[in-house]
Amino acid sequence: MAGGGGEEDLNLVPFIDLFSVLICFLLMTAVWMNVDALSTNTSLVTAAEDDEPPPEEKPDQLAVTVMANEIQMVVNGQVTRLPLVIDKEGRANVDQVLAVLAEWKRMFPDKKDIQLNTENSVMYQTMISVFDALMGSGWTDVGVNTQ
Amino acid sequence: MSYVKGSYHRKILAPGYHVQSKFDLHHLRERRHEKARKKSEPGLPLVALIDIFSMLVIFLLMNFSASGEIFFMSKQGMKIPEAKNTNPLENQPLVTITTKEVILVSPKHKVYMQRIPPTDEGYEPLRVKLREYKAFMKVDPAKGEKRKMNIQADQKTPIYEVKRVMTVLITEGWDGINFAVMRKEAKKE
Numbered sequence: 261m262a263g264g265g266g267e268e269d270l271n272l273v274p275f276i277d278l279f280s281v282l283i284c285f286l287l288m289t290a291v292w293m294n295v296d297a298l299s300t301n302t303s304l305v306t307a308a309e310d311d312e313p314p315p316e317e318k319p320d321q322l323a324v325t326v327m328a329n330e331i332q333m334v335v336n337g338q339v340t341r342l343p344l345v346i347d348k349e350g351r352a353n354v355d356q357v358l359a360v361l362a363e364w365k366r367m368f369p370d371k372k373d374i375q376l377n378t379e380n381s382v383m384y385q386t387m388i389s390v391f392d393a394l395m396g397s398g399w400t401d402v403g404v405n406t407q
Numbered sequence: 408m409s410y411v412k413g414s415y416h417r418k419i420l421a422p423g424y425h426v427q428s429k430f431d432l433h434h435l436r437e438r439r440h441e442k443a444r445k446k447s448e449p450g451l452p453l454v455a456l457i458d459i460f461s462m463l464v465i466f467l468l469m470n471f472s473a474s475g476e477i478f479f480m481s482k483q484g485m486k487i488p489e490a491k492n493t494n495p496l497e498n499q500p501l502v503t504i505t506t507k508e509v510i511l512v513s514p515k516h517k518v519y520m521q522r523i524p525p526t527d528e529g530y531e532p533l534r535v536k537l538r539e540y541k542a543f544m545k546v547d548p549a550k551g552e553k554r555k556m557n558i559q560a561d562q563k564t565p566i567y568e569v570k571r572v573m574t575v576l577i578t579e580g581w582d583g584i585n586f587a588v589m590r591k592e593a594k595k596e
Binding site: 272273275282287298299349350351378379380382383385391392396404406407 | 460461463464468471489492493496497557560561562564565566573577584586587588590
């Protein structure tokens with residue numbers, strides 16, 4: 261040190277105090293799970309209590325229906341039936357669904373809305389798996405039918 | 408120092424302790440001795456400790472999230488479904504559907520809880536509570552704003568129970584429904 265002659269060490273104890281408090285605070289407030297959301301379009305959703313008759317079917321209306329043991333994919337009245345394979349957690353194997361969705365995307369490149377129907381006995385995770393596949397294929401306007 | 412005899416021209420000097428006294432860096436020698444003495448003293452290596460603490464603080468700050476504190480699925484033993492193509496979850500009122508109960512949580516209100524009723528008419532108390540919440544939430548549909556609600560349920564919940572709650576929400580005017588999911592990283596291709 262200039263002019264001092266004696267060596268003075270930096271006092272590290274306050275640093276350690278500060279870091280200890282910071283670490284305790286951050287550990288207590290940490291959110292370890294990454295929770296995100298899948299948003300549904302309620303303009304496409306049909307509430308069960310609506311007494312209004314369903315609107316006339318549009319020519320390019322797309323719908324995916326998750327049944328207990330199959331997935332029905334309907335475009336312009338043409339139905340494609342795919343087997344539903346789920347694991348013990350309820351996650352559906354959506355490889356075939358993705359292939360059909362890719363074909364649909366080629367047919368309707370600008371369309372983003374699609375309707376997702378589910379049978380009542382289907383598990384929540386199964387519905388989310390199909391919903392996720394729709395979002396991943398570019399169908400971002402998913403309406404979940406509550407009937 | 409002494410001259411060696413037998414030589415007239417050469418002046419050979421016998422080496423001493425130092426070549427010349429002016430190169431004797433006695434201050435340096437003292438400091439070295441002092442350092443050596445200090446080394447022998449046992450001490451906690453605080454610098455390494457601070458390094459570890461700094462790295463921990465940086466890691467925790469990077470993972471810090473101010474949202475998500477209203478999600479308490481761990482207390483319910485709940486496992487929410489997984490998805491890859493997700494959006495960030497907004498801090499909105501939350502409906503939790505467990506195996507027995509429906510729990511409504513809002514940051515500005517008390518927690519409301521009711522047992523899952525056998526019929527849809529049994530959801531009338533939930534409807535009343537939603538109307539109360541609705542009065543506090545100012546939303547302008549003309550600006551494209553939606554009255555939002557997050558739903559979380561166990562991954563094995565029958566979709567029927569989720570659809571019943573969704574029906575209640577939609578008929579009460581909640582038009583932005585988000586399903587809370589665990590983000591699953593997409594595989595890199």
